[in-house]
Amino acid sequence: MARPTHPHARRSRSCGDNREVATEGYPVLLDLRGRRVVVVGGGRVAARRVPGLVSTGADVVVVSPVLDAGLAELEPAVRLRPFRPDDLDGAWLVLACTDDPAVNAEVAAVAAARGTFCVRADDAAGGTARTLTSVHRDGVTVAVSGGDDPRRAVTLRDAIAAGIDTGTLPTRHARRPHGPGSVVLVGGGPGDPGLITVRGRREVADADVVVVDRLAPRALLADLPPEVEIIDSGKSAHRHNLSQDEINAVLVDRARAGHRVVRLKGGDPFVFGRGGEEWLACAAAGVPVTVVPGLSSALAAPALAAIPLTHRQVAADFTVVSGHLDPGRAADQGIDWPGLATHAGTLVVLMGMDRLELIAAELIRHGKDPATPAAAVHNASLPGERVVRGRLDELAGRAAAAGIGAPGVVVIGAVVGLLR
Helix, strand or coil, X not given: CCXXXXXXXXXXXXXXXXXXXXXXXXXXXXXXXCCEEXXXXXXXXXXXXXXXXXXXXXXXXXXXXXXXXXXXXXXXXXXXXXXXXXXXXXXXXXEECCCCHHHHHHHHHHHHHHCCEEEECCCHHHCCCCCCEEEEECCEEEEECCCCCHHHHHHHHHHHHHHHHCCCCCCCCCCCCCCCCEEEEEECECCCHHHCCHHHHHHHHCCCEEEECCCCCHHHHHHCCCCCEEEECCCECCECCCCHHHHHHHHHHHHHCCCEEEEEECECCCCCCCHHHHHHHHHHCCCCEEEECCCCHHHHHHHHCCCCCCECCCECXXXXXXXXXXXXXXXXXXXXXHHHHHCCCEEEEECCHHHHHHHHHHHHHCCCCCCCEEEEEECCCCCCCEEEEEECXXXXXXXXXXXXXXXXXXXXXXXHHCCC
């Protein structure tokens, strides 16, 4: 059967029988759900192809005298014998994957006679279809043809996947599906945009509305298109653009208007980030809400300052507490300062720079050694990062003398001086 030739199609010559074939075709995404796909061959090539076909919901039938162990585990329908023409009865697609070119050629010829598309694994030009290498991310499918050069196609696919994963390729929705919006609570990490998770960066890149905290990686906002609404919640120790109730209301309001809302927070949403309150507010309003974890500054700041929170034979565990708690009202606020003072592990205090002297005094009062090594890490991961070290009873004074304050993470314990 002669193949029609488009006047602008590029031509290439196969290395087998010198026939000319078009390396360009018409790309389509096949809906194979419930449709029969026949794979002729049961070796390693078939074992690579079958999982993808099974994942589409196709009715996969494998025809081969022998079967690779990996194929047996997938449990497709199997005809354990050589290929016969009637194996293609009712098939929408055929893959010829044997290691015998003559069998593959026979499969392709039978498929062509029946008007069924056929992919030949050994000689792409001998079939009527190509299997493209692809990447799937959040409803986006990119399929790549390397002009019958598989390594070239894989290289391109991996580069595209990396661009999608890191948010450097524009994959944001241009057309939103009708229906209610949603809220995603995204942990932005300690501040450096490079320390947000890959998933978090993608969520920000695809947002319609971003409600952002002061300590979130705000540099990411510069890459957003102008139609994205940015709402600054601006919380800090002595300034609140929005109260927590107002933030909750904004999240619910924008989501109910059909928008994809990202609540971009510093650190992790569920580590002193009040993400739990925002989750509950969305759930109570019937708004779909998910969370993307972030790298908490409780972990990041000590690591960036070369302070291991745990170390064999030095500290077996660590405790993270909020510095907003008042040592004088410990019982009312549920914090066991006497227990913290006598605990042998590492103590990490978040949001405690403006109360550092009070916290140190309370720990010492309950038995903590005044000479315990301590450190304050200011602006961890950002250009202005600074670290002040000293004894527990001296740290507040040293931090004040150095002119550093919030945001900061305080680390108390023997691990502070370990790697110096």
